Amino acid sequence: MTTTVSATGLTLRYGGTRALDDVSLQLTRGVTGLLGPNGAGKTTLLRVLATVLPPDRGEFTVLGHDPGTAGGRRSARRTIGYLPQSPGFHPDFTAFEFVDYVAILKELTDRGARHREVRRVLEEVGLGEVRGRRMKRLSGGMRQRVALAAALAGDPGFLVLDEPTVGLDPEQRMRFRELVARRGEGRTVLLSTHQTEDVAMLCHRVVVLAEGRVRFEGTPAELTARAAGRVWRSTERDPGARAGWRTGTGDFRNVGHPPEGADLLEPTLEDGYLLVLDASRAEVTAP
Ligand SMILES: Nc1ncnc2c1ncn2[C@@H]1O[C@H](COP(=O)(O)OP(=O)(O)OP(=O)(O)O)[C@@H](O)[C@H]1O
Structure with missing residues (x-):
C-alpha cells in the first residue's frame, strides 16, 4: 500500500515534559487508530501532523508535501481536515x-x-x-x-480526528463510524480515541503511543493476538491477573499470566492493548 503520510523522528518537548520522543510512523489510505493512555502524546502528535505545532526535531510529509517549508506547509494545509479535541x-x-x-x-x-x-x-x-x-x-x-x-x-485527503466520539450517544457513534469508514475509502484518516471498540470496528491499522513513543504499530488483529493465551476464566479473582473482574455470568475474566491448565478465553483488542501498555511500563521502570 502506498504511504500517504510519513513521519521520522518526531520529538517535541513542553518545558521538561517530552511529549513526543522520536516518533516515526507511516500511514496509508484507510482509517488508522491512535490509542494511548492520558498524557501519552496523542493530541501533540495530531497537532504536529495537522501542522498546528512544529516539532522540535524530526520531519514528516503529508500527501507529498513537506510542512517543514513555508510553501509545503501551505500546500499540506489544503489537504488536511483537523477536528481538535476541544x-x-x-x-x-x-x-x-x-x-x-x-x-x-x-x-x-x-x-x-x-x-x-x-x-x-x-x-x-x-x-x-x-x-x-x-x-x-x-x-x-x-x-x-x-x-x-x-x-x-x-x-481533505488527510483527516485528523482527536477523540471525535466523546459526548456522542451510541446511535450517533454508529453514524459517526459509518461516516468515517466512508471517508476512509480512498483517503487517509488518523483517529485518536480511548474507545478500543471504535478501533476494532473501524480501523485497518492501529498505533499505540505511551510516554511519547510508539509501542505498537500493526493491524487490529495483530494487537488482539498479543493477548492470545493471556485471558482466562476463573471462579475466584486470580492473584496472577493484571486485571480481573466478575462478569455477568458470575465468573471472573482475567488478563495477565494464566496459571497452568487455565480455562482460556478469546482475547479482545482491549486485552492486547492493555498488555502492550504493561510491557511498555515494565520497560520504562526496568533498571
Ligand atoms: N501546552 C502544554 N504545556 C505543557 N505540557 C503539555 C502541554 N500540552 C501537553 N502537555 C503534556 O505533554 C504530554 C502529552 O500530552 P498530550 O495532550 O499530547 O497527551 P494525550 O495522549 O493527548 O492525552 P489525553 O488522552 O489525556 O488527551 C502530557 O504529559 C501533557 O501533560
Whole structure:
C-alpha cells in the first residue's frame, strides 16, 4: 500500500515534559487508530501532523508535501481536515456560519461553491435541518458533529480526528463510524480515541503511543493476538491477573499470566492493548 503520510523522528518537548520522543510512523489510505493512555502524546502528535505545532526535531510529509517549508506547509494545509479535541466555537454563530468560517480559512474562495460545500458536509453529518441554529442552542453531541463537518469541508485527503466520539450517544457513534469508514475509502484518516471498540470496528491499522513513543504499530488483529493465551476464566479473582473482574455470568475474566491448565478465553483488542501498555511500563521502570 502506498504511504500517504510519513513521519521520522518526531520529538517535541513542553518545558521538561517530552511529549513526543522520536516518533516515526507511516500511514496509508484507510482509517488508522491512535490509542494511548492520558498524557501519552496523542493530541501533540495530531497537532504536529495537522501542522498546528512544529516539532522540535524530526520531519514528516503529508500527501507529498513537506510542512517543514513555508510553501509545503501551505500546500499540506489544503489537504488536511483537523477536528481538535476541544474545538472553540463562537456561541452566536449558526452551524452554517461556523462551518462556512472554517471553509473560508481553508481558502474555499468561491462563495457559491463554498456554500454548497457547507450544506453538503452539514447534510453528511446529519445536521442539514439545524444549520440555521446558533451553536449555543445545539447539544454537545451536535456541536461535535458541526466540528466534524468543518473538518470534512473541502474533502481533505488527510483527516485528523482527536477523540471525535466523546459526548456522542451510541446511535450517533454508529453514524459517526459509518461516516468515517466512508471517508476512509480512498483517503487517509488518523483517529485518536480511548474507545478500543471504535478501533476494532473501524480501523485497518492501529498505533499505540505511551510516554511519547510508539509501542505498537500493526493491524487490529495483530494487537488482539498479543493477548492470545493471556485471558482466562476463573471462579475466584486470580492473584496472577493484571486485571480481573466478575462478569455477568458470575465468573471472573482475567488478563495477565494464566496459571497452568487455565480455562482460556478469546482475547479482545482491549486485552492486547492493555498488555502492550504493561510491557511498555515494565520497560520504562526496568533498571
Ligand atoms: N501546552 C502544554 N504545556 C505543557 N505540557 C503539555 C502541554 N500540552 C501537553 N502537555 C503534556 O505533554 C504530554 C502529552 O500530552 P498530550 O495532550 O499530547 O497527551 P494525550 O495522549 O493527548 O492525552 P489525553 O488522552 O489525556 O488527551 C502530557 O504529559 C501533557 O501533560
